[in-house]
Each structure stands twice: as C-alpha cells, then as structure tokens.
Amino acid sequence: MIKFLFKLWELNRPYKGRFLLGVFFGILNGLGQPLVLGTAAFVFCVMFTNNHPEDLQKLAGAVPHWVPGWVREMFIQMKQWVAAQTAGSMTWKILIVSLIPLVVLVRGIVAYLSSYLMAWVALRTICDLRVRLFEHLLNLPLSFFTKNSTGELISRNSDVLVLQNMIAVSLVTLISCPVTLLTYLYMMVKVEPKLTVISLLVFPLCMIPITVYSRKVRRAGAAIQTELAALGKVMHESFTGNRIIKAYNLEAVVVNQFKASVSIFRSNCMRVVRATESPGPLIEFAGSLGIAGMFLYMAGRSTSLEFLTFVTALLMLYAPIKNLIRLHSQMTQAQAATQRVFELLATPNTLTDPAQPAPLRAAGAEIHFDNVSFGYGAGLVLRDIQLKVKPGRMVALVGRTGSGKTTLTNLLLRFYDPTAGAVRIGGVDLREVALHDLHSQIAVVTQEVILFNDTIRNNIACGRPGASAAEVEEAARHAHAHEFIMEKTGGYEAGIGEKGVTLSGGQRQRLSIARAILKNAPILVLDEATSSLDSESERMVQAALDELMKGRTTICIAHRLSTVQHADVILVLDEGRIVETGRHAELLALGGVYHKLHSLQFHKEPDKPAHPPPGNGGGRDGE
Numbered sequence: 006m007i008k009f010l011f012k013l014w015e016l017n018r019p020y021k022g023r024f025l026l027g028v029f030f031g032i033l034n035g036l037g038q039p040l041v042l043g044t045a046a047f048v049f050c051v052m053f054t055n056n057h058p059e060d061l062q063k064l065a066g067a068v069p070h071w072v073p074g075w076v077r078e079m080f081i082q083m084k085q086w087v088a089a090q091t092a093g094s095m096t097w098k099i100l101i102v103s104l105i106p107l108v109v110l111v112r113g114i115v116a117y118l119s120s121y122l123m124a125w126v127a128l129r130t131i132c133d134l135r136v137r138l139f140e141h142l143l144n145l146p147l148s149f150f151t152k153n154s155t156g157e158l159i160s161r162n163s164d165v166l167v168l169q170n171m172i173a174v175s176l177v178t179l180i181s182c183p184v185t186l187l188t189y190l191y192m193m194v195k196v197e198p199k200l201t202v203i204s205l206l207v208f209p210l211c212m213i214p215i216t217v218y219s220r221k222v223r224r225a226g227a228a229i230q231t232e233l234a235a236l237g238k239v240m241h242e243s244f245t246g247n248r249i250i251k252a253y254n255l256e257a258v259v260v261n262q263f264k265a266s267v268s269i270f271r272s273n274c275m276r277v278v279r280a281t282e283s284p285g286p287l288i289e290f291a292g293s294l295g296i297a298g299m300f301l302y303m304a305g306r307s308t309s310l311e312f313l314t315f316v317t318a319l320l321m322l323y324a325p326i327k328n329l330i331r332l333h334s335q336m337t338q339a340q341a342a343t344q345r346v347f348e349l350l351a352t353p354n355t356l357t358d359p360a361q362p363a364p365l366r367a368a369g370a371e372i373h374f375d376n377v378s379f380g381y382g383a384g385l386v387l388r389d390i391q392l393k394v395k396p397g398r399m400v401a402l403v404g405r406t407g408s409g410k411t412t413l414t415n416l417l418l419r420f421y422d423p424t425a426g427a428v429r430i431g432g433v434d435l436r437e438v439a440l441h442d443l444h445s446q447i448a449v450v451t452q453e454v455i456l457f458n459d460t461i462r463n464n465i466a467c468g469r470p471g472a473s474a475a476e477v478e479e480a481a482r483h484a485h486a487h488e489f490i491m492e493k494t495g496g497y498e499a500g501i502g503e504k505g506v507t508l509s510g511g512q513r514q515r516l517s518i519a520r521a522i523l524k525n526a527p528i529l530v531l532d533e534a535t536s537s538l539d540s541e542s543e544r545m546v547q548a549a550l551d552e553l554m555k556g557r558t559t560i561c562i563a564h565r566l567s568t569v570q571h572a573d574v575i576l577v578l579d580e581g582r583i584v585e586t587g588r589h590a591e592l593l594a595l596g597g598v599y600h601k602l603h604s605l606q607f608h609k610e611p612d613k614p615a616h617p618p619p620g621n622g623g624g625r626d627g628e
C-alpha cells in the first residue's frame with residue numbers, strides 16, 4: 006500500500022504545489038469539526054452563565070481541562086471583558102451567537118477548497134496518466150498488439166478512472182480524518198486518560214475484520230477490472246464484426262458471452278460492497294461495547310461537563326474511523342484495479358530507436374536482406390533469405406499462403422527485428438536508423454485497407470500531413486479515384502463511415518493508393534493489394550498501382566500471377582525459403598513451384614465470373 010501511495014505521489018509530482026495546498030486545507034478541514042464543537046461549548050458558557058464575579062470564578066473552574074492553558078486564560082479574559090461591555094446588551098449577544106455560523110461557514114469554505122484542489126490535482130494526474138498510457142501503448146511494437154485484444158486495451162485506459170476517484174475523494178478523507186481523529190483523542194486523553202484507554206481497549210479487535218475484508222476487496226477489485234476488460238473485448242469485437250454476427254445469427258452467442266462477464270462483474274462488485282460496508286457496523290458495535298464498559302466503570306461516580314465532553318468526543322470519534330476504514334477498502338480496490346495499468350506502462354519496448362540514429366536515404370538505395378532468418382515464436386518462418394533489390398526495380402514475391410511473404414515485408418518495415426542476419430537499405434542496418442525516418446520512406450498498400458472514420462480528403466491527406474488540397478486531388482487523380490469521389494455527395498469532404506463502409510472494396514483500395522501516391526516514398530510495398538477485388542475493380546486498381554510504382558523500388562506480393570508477369574525479378578517463397586528466382590518466362594520454363602502455381606491459376610481462371618454484378622462495385626470481402 007505504501008508503495009502504491011508512493012507511485013501516486015510520483016504521478017502527482019508536477020502538481021505538488023496545489024497538492025500540498027490541498028493537503029493543508031485538508032488538515033484545516035480535519036480540525037474544523039472539533040473547532041465547531043469547541044465554539045458551541047464556548048458560546049454556551051458565555052450565554053448561559055451570569056456575570057457576577059463569583060459566577061465568573063466558578064466558570065473559570067468549569068472550563069474543561071482539555072482546553073490548553075492559554076486558551077482558557079483568554080477565554081476568561083474575554084468573558085470578563087464581554088461581561089463588562091454588554092451587561093445584557095442584545096447586540097453583543099447576537100455577536101457572540103453568530104460565532105457559530107461564522108465558524109461553520111469558514112469550515113465549509115476550507116472543506117470546499119480542499120476538495121476542489123484535490124479534484125483538480127486528481128484530474129490532471131489522471132489525464133496525464135491516460136496520455137502516457139496511450140502514448141506508451143501506441144509506441145509498443147506490433148507484436149504487442151498481436152498478443153493483446155483491442156477491447157481490453159481500451160478498457161484498461163478507463164481503469165484509471167478508479168484512480169481518479171481515489172485521489173479526488175479518498176485523499177481528502179485520508180488527510181482530514183486522521184486530524185479529526187487525533188484532535189478528539191487529544192481532547193479525550195486530556196480529560197480522562199484512564200477512561201480513554203478503557204473505551205479504546207476494544208479497538209484492536211476491529212482490526213480483524215479490516216484485514217480479512219481488505220484481502221477480499223483486493224481480489225474482487227482485480228476481478229472487476231478483468232471482467233470490465235472482458236466486456237470491452239466482447240463489445241469491440243461484436244460491433245466491429247457486426248456484419249458477420251448478423252449474417253451467422255451469432256447474436257445470442259455473443260449476448261451470452263456478455264451476460265457471463267456481466268454476472269461475474271456484478272458478483273464481484275457486490276463482494277466489494279459487502280467488504281466495504283461490513284466493517285463500519287462492526288466497529289460501531291465494538292465501540293458501543295467500549296462505551297458500555299466505560300459506563301460500568303463510571304457507575305456511581307459523579308459526572309461533570311468534562312465527562313459530557315468526553316462522551317461526545319468518543320461518539321464523534323466513530324465517524325472518522327469508519328471513513329478511514331472505508332477509505333482503506335477503496336484504496337485496496339484502486340490498487341488492484343490499476344495494477345494492470347502500471348504493468349502495461351512498464352511493458353518494455355523491444356523495438357526502440359538507437360541512441361544515435363544513422364541517417365537513412367532510401368532514394369536510389371539498394372534493399373538488402375542479408376541472410377535473414379526470422380520466427381514469431383519458437384519455429385522459423387523465414388530461413389536464410391538472401392535478397393538484393395536494386396533501386397527503382399520491381400521485385401515480386403509469390404508463394405502459397407503462409408509461406409512468409411508478408412513476414413518479409415514486416416521485417417523491411419521493422420515491425421519486427423530479424424532473428425538472424427540483417428536487413429539493410431543503402432548499406433545501413435535498419436536497427437541503426439530511427440523508426441520514424443524509416444517509415445517516412447516506405448509506402449505500404451495492403452489487402453486489408455485501413456481507413457479512418459473521417460472525410461475522403463483527410464483519409465488521403467494523412468499520407469503526407471500538410472499536403473495541400475490540390476496535391477490531394479492530384480494524388481486521387483493518379484489513383485483513378487477522382488471520378489468516384491466527385492460522384493459522392495460532398496466530394497472530397499464526404500465522410501466514409503467506420504473503416505470506409507460506405508465505399509466498395511475497389512474504391513477503398515484506390516483511396517489507400519492515393520494516400521501512398523501522396524506520400525511519395527522511394528520504396529513501395531504492395532501486399533496483395535488487388536487480391537480481394539473483382540476483376541473490374543482490379544483493373545482500375547492495377548492501373549492506379551502502375552502509376553504508383555513508377556520510379557520506385559517496389560516489393561510486390563501478388564496472389565494473382567498475372568499481375569507480376571512484368572516484374573524485373575520474381576521470387577518464389579516456399580516454407581520461408583526462396584526456392585526459385587527469375588523472370589516469368591524463365592520460371593515457367595523451369596517447371597518447378599512457380600510453374601505449378603501458374604497452371605493451378607490458369608485452370609481456375611475460367612471459373613471466375615467475367616463481370617461482377619452491376620451496381621455495387623463488388624469486391625467486398627466481408628471483413
């Protein structure tokens with residue numbers, strides 16, 4: 006718990022000025038309640054005693070012992086002075102009585118300030134934490150995202166909400182309650198040290214339920230957050246994959262999954278409620294035992310104003326104790342809830358920029374896969390890849406699915422580092438250059454088009470932030486996209502919906518090509534860019550691609566061999582190895598793997614519909 010508080014303090018650090026101010030007001034606030042009690046006693050004494058000298062003497066004796074000496078002195082002086090001044094004057098009486106509302110008002114302002122400042126600090130801290138977590142996750146390598154589910158990661162970002170409540174609300178309690186508690190204790194000890202000990206004897210007993218329940222809270226708190234993450238995952242997958250869920254009537258299955266998580270979530274929440282609310286009454290019960298014991302001890306002895314104060318303070322003691330216990334439970338829950346957030350923040354980034362990045366000039370540079378081997382996990386997916394791509398040339402990669410084609414381009418983009426060997430551009434190892442530098446010089450068009458829920462213009466313009474409207478349109482023209490864009494209501498400003506649902510597959514692909522054209526990078530990676538399209542869209546997209554490839558070093562992965570016949574060199578990958586290299590005609594003549602792939606496709610080709618059904622543009626792959 007101490008470590009956890011220390012972590013929070015680390016997060017708060019930039020705002021420590023306000024935080025300490027909040028703590029200061031919190032302490033004042035803690036003193037406030039006993040102060041109100043004291044003021045009431047003072048006003049009571051002044052108002053309800055006579056002003057005769059002998060009464061004053063009696064009063065001096067009646068001022069409770071818990072009041073420090075100088076206050077008592079001042080109190081008597083004031084009383085005498087007030088008595089002399091007023092002698093029954095109504096104005097003075099009103100003045101004295103109005104002390105109570107005044108003190109309450111000041112206490113209210115102090116309480117407001119302490120809550121306000123704490124909430125201020127909490128919000129800033131948590132927003133900083135959110136940004137830090139988001140930034141950290143975003144920069145983690147691709148491998149991290151293949152292992153973690155999107156929905157879960159999103160819900161982890163909302164885990165910090167628990168922390169926000171904890172800092173804003175609970176810390177106020179954490180500061181003011183102990184102060185209140187200690188003040189009351191001080192009053193009690195001053196009046197009746199023996200009685201204080203007797204009445205507090207039972208308190209150690211209270212620690213038992215607290216420890217038992219805090220363990221429960223920690224476990225339940227972690228479970229709540231896990232289930233929330235599971236809920237996030239189910240929702241994310243169900244909303245993004247809604248077409249499939251509808252088409253396959255999976256609604257009931259998904260709802261049941263959701264229900265299961267909700268029910269675990271609910272029972273854990275109830276566990277927290279029980280664990281948070283049970284200790285309070287137990288403590289009160291223990292306290293009442295203490296009071297009963299004390300009364301027993303006092304039976305037959307004389308009582309006084311002091312004793313009355315003592316009993317009042319003892320009764321008042323329970324509220325802060327109860328609050329502190331509830332706070333303990335809340336903190337335990339927050340600790341459990343945010344454990345995963347801190348774990349995520351601590352996930353090391355395995356693909357970092359070198360300390361002294363070498364400059365990269367990809368234009369006119371040769372790409373060299375130097376004896377590269379790579380595996381995602383235990384087994385190797387690529388083995389001993391030797392490959393040189395001359396600048397401005399087009400290399401085609403073909404092979405069965407799973408042969409490692411996409412993996413090869415992942416290494417070129419340094420989404421992963423090779424297990425053995427090195428990938429170089431212009432003789433520079435990719436591990437020596439800054440990732441940002443590398444990615445700015447490679448344009449990628451993949452089968453799976455990633456579009457943002459934004460306007461057409463912004464979706465193209467993100468290829469090169471800062472590009473002018475004319476440049477965006479120029480790129481769209483080259484990508485053979487301008488015409489269909491103009492047909493949309495709104496043109497370039499038309500929104501395209503989530504993942505571009507309002508566009509056909511071919512249109513989406515042409516937008517992503519326009520984006521790549523706008524980026525104008527010297528190296529181009531095409532990963533099955535036309536594979537999911539019908540033949541008409543494919544023709545349009547192929548024309549756009551031909552435009553894009555001009556003058557760039559291109560690595561083109563193609564499922565349909567017809568698209569790579571003109572490649573400068575074709576590499577055939579099989580189980581992670583390059584098994585054949587050459588031009589189309591040479592490879593056909595060889596009669597090997599390429600020949601087999603080619604004849605397979607040649608025989609399949611006539612099965613394909615020559616024309617897609619008119620109207621819908623076709624080519625959607627059902628996501």
Ligand SMILES: Nc1ncnc2c1ncn2[C@@H]1O[C@H](COP(=O)(O)OP(=O)(O)O)[C@@H](O)[C@H]1O
Binds near residue numbers: 386404405411412
């Ligand atoms: N993120 C990943 N984690 C683990 N294995 C992967 C991952 N991506 C691909 N693979 C595996 O690596 C092999 C090559 O995949 P890939 O390069 O995508 O093939 P291709 O693009 O040629 O169809 C496949 O066996 C695939 O199962």
Ligand SMILES: [Mg+2]
Binds near residue numbers: 410411412532
């Ligand atoms: Mg692939």
